[in-house]
Amino acid sequence: MARILLVDDEKIARTLYGDYLTAVGHTVTAVATLQDARQALAMDRFDAVVTDLILPGGDGMEVLRSVREHHPGVEVVVITALDKVDPAVRAIKSGAAEYLVKPVAPEALQHAVRRALTTRDLMQENASLRRHVALLEAGQRLATTLDREKLATATTGALESMAAASAVVLLERDANLGLRAQGTRGLPQGMEDALVSWLRDQLQEARAPRELEVLDAPFDRVLSFPAVEGESVLGHAVLCYKGPGTEWATEAASYLVRNWTLALRNLDRFAAVEDLAYVDDLTRLFNTRYLHLVLDREVRDALQTQRPFSLLFLDLDHFKSINDTHGHLVGSKVLVETARVVKGCVRDHDVVARYGGDEYVVMLRGTDSGGALKVAERIRRTMETHQFLAREGLSLKLSTCIGVASFPEHARDKATLLDLSDRAMYRGKRGTRNVVYMAAQDLEAPPAARRQGGSGAA
Incomplete structure (x- = not known):
């Protein structure tokens, strides 16, 4: 009673x-x-x-x-x-x-x-029912979010309000960087870097919910909830409390983290599907659809920041003779190996795309025309000296023409940059080949037939 x-x-x-x-x-x-x-x-x-x-x-x-x-x-x-x-x-x-x-x-x-x-x-009972309904709705919102930044914001907000946390840190596992902070909420100013570094050390091998020992922190309790998918740990949600917390808070946090895990898995699957839409089937480089998307974004950002970037337009010299002599299967392997060679000459955050046929476009972020010329010459020399399909006993030699155009020096819009870099490349095709040319306003336009069908016959 x-x-x-x-x-x-x-x-x-x-x-x-x-x-x-x-x-x-x-x-x-x-x-x-x-x-x-x-x-x-x-x-x-x-x-x-x-x-x-x-x-x-x-x-x-x-x-x-x-x-x-x-x-x-x-x-x-x-x-x-x-x-x-x-x-x-x-x-x-x-x-x-x-x-x-x-x-x-x-x-x-x-x-x-x-x-x-x-x-x-x-x-x-009514209050409990309302809490559970609100928790269910919050979980559904998290599970169906397909934008990583919005997911981090929604998850930290839900954990702060529904699990009554004083502060929240979301750590996601990156294949190359390990655990990295994806979102934080409620941390005292100037504390984020130190706390995140400490959490990385504490949680590298953790696979189960645990309470972390608090040392010299403004919180009484720190709880971590891993986002586990099968054998993989996708990340950790860390909740900090000024006080003991409640049983309901732990229950709410566990439920929200399960939905966060589902959203992370969906994001990975969605990214894989996006890759299929934006990746060239043969070379596994980005395709023209992705190139146009990233160029639109880069031009928009560059117009605001005035930070330069450059385009390299590449076309293989006498590629048709390889197809005619060795067959199209060997030609396809050469295109794949060319993709590897070009990617090896640029930075990880630059974008390399197959433009069509034996044409490639490289977008060099934060690079002016002088820097772009150096990269283009490095690619040209590497291509010239590389022995293609050496492991298969062919050791084919191949060269390339490269056109260079830079923002804002040569143009301030995507279409003009692509056109000028293409014209610069075509100038080399009409001359000695195996050469790099800088964009200029008076360069001859490529033939319409080559633009429409690629330059596989060149």
């Missing part, structure tokens, strides 16, 4: 009402004053309070207000000898569950307390 605090300054009333309530199984603590009631509430947990309206040193309304402010979930039944409507209305408006007028029959008091406890249980 329930634990009841009985507040009445009359000893007979305390004894009588206490007997009424213990008779039906409740545990009763009886006090006589407002101060005693406050001390009892501070020291123990109660399910309901039964209080007289008139008390020495205060009144039952102050008991009611104190319970509402400091002890939510505890119901209050008010008893008074005043047979008037106003006090009853005032008590009910202030949050009293029941209002009884003395003398109070045993059945009336027992029934009033039972109804108050039933109301409390229903309110708690």
Whole structure:
């Protein structure tokens, strides 16, 4: 049954009402004053309070207000000898569950307390249901998010609000960099780098939820929840608490992290599908569809930052003779090996795309025309000296013409940059070949047939 605090300054009333309530199984603590009631509430947990309206040193309304402010979930039944409507209305408006007028029959008091406890249980069940519904909706939102930055923002926000965390850190596992911070929330200024570094060391091999030992931190508890998919750990959600936290917080965090894990898995699958759409089937370089997307973004960013970038337009010299002499299968292998050679001459964050046939385009980020000329010459020399298909006993020799155009020196839009780099490359095709040319406004345009069908015959 329930634990009841009985507040009445009359000893007979305390004894009588206490007997009424213990008779039906409740545990009763009886006090006589407002101060005693406050001390009892501070020291123990109660399910309901039964209080007289008139008390020495205060009144039952102050008991009611104190319970509402400091002890939510505890119901209050008010008893008074005043047979008037106003006090009853005032008590009910202030949050009293029941209002009884003395003398109070045993059945009336027992029934009033039972109804108050039933109301409390229903309110708690409703609150729990609302929390679970909100948690379910939050989990669904996370699981269906296919944008990595939005997912990090939504996940840290949900963990902070629904798991009542003081601060949140999301770490995702990168194949090359290990654990890296993908999102943070609520960390004190200047603390993020040190905490993230410490967490990386703590969680490198972790595969199960754990509490981390807190050292010199403004938090009392630090809990980590791994995002586990099969045998893989995709990341960790770390929740920091100023205080002990609650069982519900742990339950909410576990559920939200499961949905975060599902979203991370979906993102990886979505990225794989995107790769199929943006990767050339033969060379595994990016295709023209991706090249146009990244160029649109690079031009937009460069117009704001005025940071240069450059395009290299490559075309293989006399590639048709390789197809005619050795067949198209060997020609395809040469194209694949060319892709590897070109990628080996540029940085990881530069973009190499197969433009069509035996044409390739390289986008050099943050590189002006002078730097682009050096990279183009490095590619030209490497191609010239490389022995293609040496492992297959062919050791074919191949050269390339390269055209260079830079933003903002030669053009400030994608179409013109591509056109100028193509014209510069074509100038080399019409001359000595195996050469690098810089873009210029007066260069001859390539024939329309070559533009439409690629330069496999060149």
